[in-house]
Amino acid sequence: MPRAPSGFRGRFLTDFATRAAYSEGAGPYRIVPRAVAVPRDLNDLLAIVRHATKAGESLTPRGAGSGIPGNNIGRGIVVDLRHFATPLSAYAEGIANVGAGVAWRSLDRAAARRGLRLAPNPSSAFCTIGGMVATNAAGARSLKAGSIRRWVRGVEMVTADAEVGWFGRSTALRMRRKPTLAERAVLRADLTAVRRFQAGGSAELLAGRPEVAARFPRTRKNSSGYALDHYLESGDLLDLIIGSEGTLGIVTRAELTLEQVPVATATVLLALDDLGALPDVVSSLVGMDAAAVELLDRSFLALAAPHIPFSVHGIEVLLLADFERNADVAAQSAASEARDAVSVRCRYVETALTQQDRGRLWAIRHAASPALAALPASRRSLQIVEDGCVPVAALGRYLEGVRTAARHARVEIVAFGHAGDGHLHINALADTRQPDLTARLARLLEEVTALIIELHGTPSGEHGDGRLRAPLLERVYGSELVRLFGLVKRTFDPANILNPGVILPGDRADPTANLKVGPRAAPIPEEVESRLREIERSGAWGTAKTELA
Numbered sequence: 001m002p003r004a005p006s007g008f009r010g011r012f013l014t015d016f017a018t019r020a021a022y023s024e025g026a027g028p029y030r031i032v033p034r035a036v037a038v039p040r041d042l043n044d045l046l047a048i049v050r051h052a053t054k055a056g057e058s059l060t061p062r063g064a065g066s067g068i069p070g071n072n073i074g075r076g077i078v079v080d081l082r083h084f085a086t087p088l089s090a091y092a093e094g095i096a097n098v099g100a101g102v103a104w105r106s107l108d109r110a111a112a113r114r115g116l117r118l119a120p121n122p123s124s125a126f127c128t129i130g131g132m133v134a135t136n137a138a139g140a141r142s143l144k145a146g147s148i149r150r151w152v153r154g155v156e157m158v159t160a161d162a163e164v165g166w167f168g169r170s171t172a173l174r175m176r177r178k179p180t181l182a183e184r185a186v187l188r189a190d191l192t193a194v195r196r197f198q199a200g201g202s203a204e205l206l207a208g209r210p211e212v213a214a215r216f217p218r219t220r221k222n223s224s225g226y227a228l229d230h231y232l233e234s235g236d237l238l239d240l241i242i243g244s245e246g247t248l249g250i251v252t253r254a255e256l257t258l259e260q261v262p263v264a265t266a267t268v269l270l271a272l273d274d275l276g277a278l279p280d281v282v283s284s285l286v287g288m289d290a291a292a293v294e295l296l297d298r299s300f301l302a303l304a305a306p307h308i309p310f311s312v313h314g315i316e317v318l319l320l321a322d323f324e325r326n327a328d329v330a331a332q333s334a335a336s337e338a339r340d341a342v343s344v345r346c347r348y349v350e351t352a353l354t355q356q357d358r359g360r361l362w363a364i365r366h367a368a369s370p371a372l373a374a375l376p377a378s379r380r381s382l383q384i385v386e387d388g389c390v391p392v393a394a395l396g397r398y399l400e401g402v403r404t405a406a407r408h409a410r411v412e413i414v415a416f417g418h419a420g421d422g423h424l425h426i427n428a429l430a431d432t433r434q435p436d437l438t439a440r441l442a443r444l445l446e447e448v449t450a451l452i453i454e455l456h457g458t459p460s461g462e463h464g465d466g467r468l469r470a471p472l473l474e475r476v477y478g479s480e481l482v483r484l485f486g487l488v489k490r491t492f493d494p495a496n497i498l499n500p501g502v503i504l505p506g507d508r509a510d511p512t513a514n515l516k517v518g519p520r521a522a523p524i525p526e527e528v529e530s531r532l533r534e535i536e537r538s539g540a541w542g543t544a545k546t547e548l549a
């Protein structure tokens, strides 16, 4: 078992129960790490990185652990960043500077007291800002707000060379907040990783511009691969770091732009009984400047029916659209316009103008959690094709194709997501007693991946690649872009200590290996397993995993 590096003052845990508590994220995998480190401060973090390089040990940065595609678990040392949670300092002009371990929910509460908010709003309010930056996270409001990339002004990051630097937008003034004395002692301007990149990486990336233009998905969102497209546009290394899933460095702080909370919001609920109408209805709502257009498929409605206050019989999809405006009357008229424009294509339309009525409609979107919690122990919600995103015009074809693929694979699915972005979350509802479950899931993944490629989509709209999609990237992007991804990784992390196997696959990587279900799942103590199940059922991902042991 690895031992704590000398001078390390935080917790370094190697008992089986603690390691088991960190063996799962919110996705389908289980990998028991060799140790869990909970650094107290930057010096501890630097000590861990030095130790990992010396010992050839891998490190997996970890926030709340709500990441899905197996990007927050690993065989080496899991590094729990919960102490990097220095509370928000927000500036009058709407800039927030927070520790990477701060939960989105805490930031939202603190910002709301100043009439501000971070525009991207993941449903996983318990996730951390570090995790959001690392996955390029988004949420229902991403239709208008985009993913977090647009809102990040800069990050403080520990590199694989055990150096600390600030990676900012060249267009933004550097840190508004003055570094503390302790930070000034470690922050470096001339990072070895940057020098390596300038010497060996940047020219090749520039030469790859035509391939990037030809092969990158043309979707409204993308959290797959390293964001070479954004880097080539901005020239900011920050764009490679955002969405890099802990493979290029460990983010310790982030500076974010906040926006004013809008004065008024109106919500429209629309029920469609014809999938053919979906692209037109969604495009109309998007064209009317909706802030969010969410979709609940018939599979979702069937699962959540006991928690929905009306009959869902015959409905193909429900859409929920939000219109945010600067006055009540403007929000109301946006909702009425939307209603008038699309009601002819819908079986049922309802408008909500008060907070209470809006809450009632949005409660339908949130009915998934109690429904999933009620599933029997042998039926598990597994995310295998959960994050595909396609051009909005192809959304109907995508949903139809996924339903067909699920039939072929004989796997039940439940679908919901961000229709305005062409982005669907598809969970498999797996019967864990089936002896050929892994083969069924592999078939589902294979068919849905082929469909996404055919529709010029991306396998990940907001969750990242993790271990699940790393082996697919060559098919999605082609070998030349995967070579450039490898170049980015090597210039930042030549010894491959940071989250190996994530984004870039390891040897013989198999997306259906290391599942947390089935006879080949790694054994963990029963008590820890049942508490992990409880978190999964109740969505309590914010629970400190050290407490589970």
Ligand SMILES: Cc1cc2nc3c(=O)[nH]c(=O)nc-3n(C[C@H](O)[C@H](O)[C@H](O)COP(=O)(O)OP(=O)(O)OC[C@H]3O[C@@H](n4cnc5c(N)ncnc54)[C@H](O)[C@@H]3O)c2cc1C
Pocket: 025, 026, 060, 061, 062, 063, 064, 065, 066, 067, 068, 071, 072, 081, 100, 101, 121, 122, 123, 124, 126, 127, 128, 129, 130, 131, 132, 133, 134, 135, 136, 137, 138, 139, 140, 244, 245, 246, 247, 249, 250, 251, 252, 462, 463, 499, 502, 539, 541
């Ligand atoms: C119920 C539920 C709903 C969800 N809804 C959404 C949603 O609406 N939108 C969305 O985008 N996602 C959603 N997710 C996925 C997940 O919440 C996001 O990916 C989130 O950004 C992960 O944050 P975390 O703090 O939990 O990170 P973790 O799960 O701990 O880590 C995720 C990745 O980030 C890396 N990482 C974490 N912290 C750091 C750091 N400080 N420095 C470097 N790397 C780091 C990890 O190594 C890993 O690769 C949902 C998940 C669940 C379970």
